[in-house]
Amino acid sequence: MQTSKTFTIHFWLSMAKAKDDFAPIYARITVDGKRAEISLKRSTSVTYWDTRSKRSTLRTSDGKALNVYLDQVYSDLLACHKQLLGESKYVTAQAIKARYLGEDEQHKTLLQLVSYHNKNMVSVLKPGTLKNYFTTERYIKRYLKHKLKTNDVFLKQLSYKFIIDFEQFLRNGKSINRSQPLKNNGVMKHLERLKKMMNLALRLEWIEKDPFVRFSLKFTKHQRAFLSQSELEVLESSQLSKGMHQKTRDVFVFACYTGLSYIDVKLLC
Template sequence: MRSTFKTVFYVNGSKEKNGIVPIMGRVTINGTIAQFSCKQSISKELWDAKGNKAKGKSKEANAVNFALDNIKAQITKHYQRLSDREAYVTAEMVRNAYQGIGTEYETLLGAFDKENAAFAKRVGKDRAKRTYQKYLIVRKYLAEFIKSKYRRTDMSMKELSEDFIQDYCLFLRNDLGLAQSSVWIYSMPLKHIVATAHYNGKIPRNPFAQYHVNPDHKERAFLTENELEAFSNSEWDNPNFALARDLFVFGCWTGISFVDIKNLTTENIVEMNGGYWIVSKRQKTNVPFQIKMMDIPMRIIKRYEHLREGNKLFNIGSYDMVNKRIKKIAKSCGIQKNISFHMSRHSFAVLALNYGMPIETVSKILGHTNITTTQIYAKVTSSKLENDISAFEDKISGRFTAMQ
């Protein structure tokens, strides 16, 4: 209620020195009080306690009153701005806004803007452009949600509760029509921003700590061995399509993501134990990975050795352009799946598991931080299930006779 807002000035007599006293300010809103120094002082006899200002028309009195009027105008401006944006406003919030304390993390969208500005400087170094774009989209969706749900332009971080993220996820699903997997994707940056604010002491608690969004992971698509063979053997006169084909096949036999293939240099090729290994770190997670190169990826590297610029293994264009080309290649091979470059990692994981590679090793090669991620990506096919069950059946055959 705005009618309770008031700003008054007074002098601190306990700090009197040679007849001079400092001038203090006090903001009161709905029973909350916040005091602050006006960084002004005055002769004690010139102060009008009733009028909250200096007495008379002297040069000193006029200068002090001008400064106090300016302070009051600034505080009123901050109060009005906060009242337009927040569901509730306290005297401390107004005082802090006037003093410039904590303004970066006072609001949710303000925190997003700060995070995104820092993120933008890291794009191309240790952060991917597509991840940055995701954060921008989440910021946009949050602004739309706050305007729709609360009829405001921003939210105080202190107002956030578990209800907020629940309603936000419902907004993504019902109002924007996103699939549950997309709801999960666009809720994670929100949880990260709020958790960071709590970790840095900007808010007293993390209201989303106990809220978990179900990612609803779908089974990951992959190329079968026959499809991979057809893709690998497709012939292209256009060198750009031939490169796209080879890069995808390279990913199928190494499990390396597009951005990490793009970052590979000659320094990442290391000779160990009589063979050649790729030793690097994932750009996305900074997790180290290493994989011994088999014949096919080795031949692909040698195929483009004469085209190398600097120490980069491959001269690769944008992800979107390579993706468009491998889709056309797949279509020409009669592959009906909605193929993307990331499917090469899925294909590697399934191929490796089907031929007996332990899931812990697959996880290490893929550079996953958690083996549960590998379990999602590395789908166990019906052929492996059949082989495993058959092997199990052979081992226990004749041991149990109860049903004979």
């Protein structure tokens, strides 16, 4: 386990920002001589600030409340340092600051994961596939807003219950692109995309457990109808009155003979 040679925390007033005897309070974290500072979003009287104890000397309720708050911040920063050591992480002042502010990997959120995935997959996924991920993102945001009454959740909060509740939301809620609810395979595709993003979170070490571990994707198999050779020939030889219909027919026939997908043909046009 990695240990630090020195680790200190102390509070100080920014005199450069002082106004009318009040100055903002900062916490300074020092690890092996390197510093990181955090604005505590609090101000106090310079006159009643004890530079030795780093606390307010005011005996009013406000002064006492401020000291209680500073004690809590001190305790929380110590806890962050202890957590990083317990996780065998490389401990720096910046790492402690990030953990305290919720900006490190332990505090990544679901929408941060979705955004990271979609940005990094631009050059990997085909446009049509990436478009589907953006649709899944819209469903996730809708679920968070209307069902969980929040804008985001920490990844470590996700559980099996989150997955099955999201599944029911997709099944029973209004479809984004249609008036009717999603059918089973549509629901499964959105869950499949979310599962792939959770696998990415595991590889990035943003989560320790996969919330999908006990969940099974269940697609409904369909027997797809296809054209026979004679039916395709009839389509080829048919006389269509509108130019747009002719173009659509020609593109379809081209795809039949080449085996290209819709999105590949679309990119050629």
